Amino acid sequence: MSTEHTYFTVSINPHESNSELSVLFSGEGKPIALHNTGPGVHDYYLVHTVHSGNGTFEMHNRTYHCTAGDTFIIYPGELFRYTADAENPWHYSWVAFTGYAAGVMLSQIGVSPQNAVITGSVPRSMRHYYRRIRSSFQQSMYPALEDMEAAGWLRLLLRELGRAGAHQVKTKPATETEIQRQVSQAVRYLELQYTQVVSIEQLARTLGYHRTYLCKMFKQATGLAPMQYLFKIRMERARQLLETAMTIDQVASSVGFNDALYFSKQFHKWSGSAPSVYRKELTGKGS
Template sequence: MALEHYHFTAGFNLAPDDHDLSVLFSGEGKPVPGHKMGPSVHDYYLIHTVIDGEGVFQSGSNSQGCSKGDTFVIFPGALFSYQADMDRPWTYVWVALQGEAVEQLLHEVGITRDKPIIHLDNLIEIHKVYEHIRLSFQQSAYPRLESLEASGWLRLLVHKFGVANISSLPSQSIELPDVIDRQIDQAIRWISLQFHQQISIDHMASSLGYHRAHLSKVFKQKIGMSPKQYLLKVRMDKAKKLLGGTLTIDQISSSVGFNDALYFSKQFRKWSGMSPSEFRNHLRTGK
């Protein structure tokens, strides 16, 4: 590398995960004028971001000049080559990755095999993220933790690609929900995740920025029940599932947002026609 680069440094993952998404290695270098890689193919994804200078990237039959701020992606199995300019050889940072989720993740930020190049303006931030990825690999006694850290920084890097390339994101073709649907979705999400807490519908509405009467009206029009009724449904449905397990009635009561097990039992009987104990026995015996 010393003969081909004025500067070269890299970090390597000793414990990559082959399934979802994993960084293999990451580095930074300034090659000598005219330095060329390829024509070749890789069995992993390789992303380069040009920090300074110029060069040419070729993927298949398509060739394009790249300069400061350009990022090009080499896809597995794709024939590629890239070469530093003779007068102003580029300096670039890179990261190699693999996993079943990678191609879809890149597609979501507008990078595809047909469009493997994007331009970035926030190079200082981007450069720092690449550095964090590379420095994750300190060759410590805990390579799996290093791999986990690098994957986290990699996701942040891809996020920044998406922000820079927002005009090309495929999500632009997706119809956004209208205001009312958004309000209801937020309320449903809140209830579904917080049902085990002592939820106040007034507090939920104000936290979401809505008046309770308005939220209750549009919620009932869309869902067919009020937020309070929907909260009870979520709690009772969850209680039914828990009654199939080994938790006590008191523990189930607390798990679905009731401080008083007796009150929970009364509400459950109104909802299902059986007490929690009777419902549990029905699940076990089928009678």
């Protein structure tokens, strides 16, 4: 369990899909008081529904004060931040997803980057849908079917949100060996959770493998230990974000580093240049 949460669970979709709507992962947590995420950006949609407690959500130059029954939506590429209340920190569930129809579906239930909160849902009902999404992922031999099931529950969740916010409204066959499939699941977990605090114990527990076995098969397949692979993902993503106008602090937060100075040291170790120097070198090449 993360030290920043009194309760935390997440389930990963092992299937990569280019469908109109595909769940990436879903979880539930009770962060500690004043727990903060961001400022940062994601490259997917991320929906949170508050079951109890309070917190604030910031995006697109707006600040929302959220409580039980409220749902806030993070859009790809939009800078965001959310923080648990000091006195009564929230308990929430979340689901991340992509798909070429995702943006249209969200607009159909009345949300947008400029209006990214829906109020009035029933916490118990919403929690049920999130649980069904997570339970879809059983790490079976049929990940495409799990993806379909999760997408179906996500549609029902979005329908429920649409009802609550009515006033706002205007696969491929598995061909991998068992070990390849297991490594692919671990890689996908790291690719989707690199913005979070990740430990080898948490990775092994989530995927249902012994730590030693997971490390051994992962390194045999990729040439890197899981945490080395995670570091590589974070640095490559950071390099992409340094090509944008984001600050070093924002880049660090977006790739899983709470300390910008530590991030800068790690990036320098990986690339041979500090983030600020790397950015200047990019500017020089472009001139």
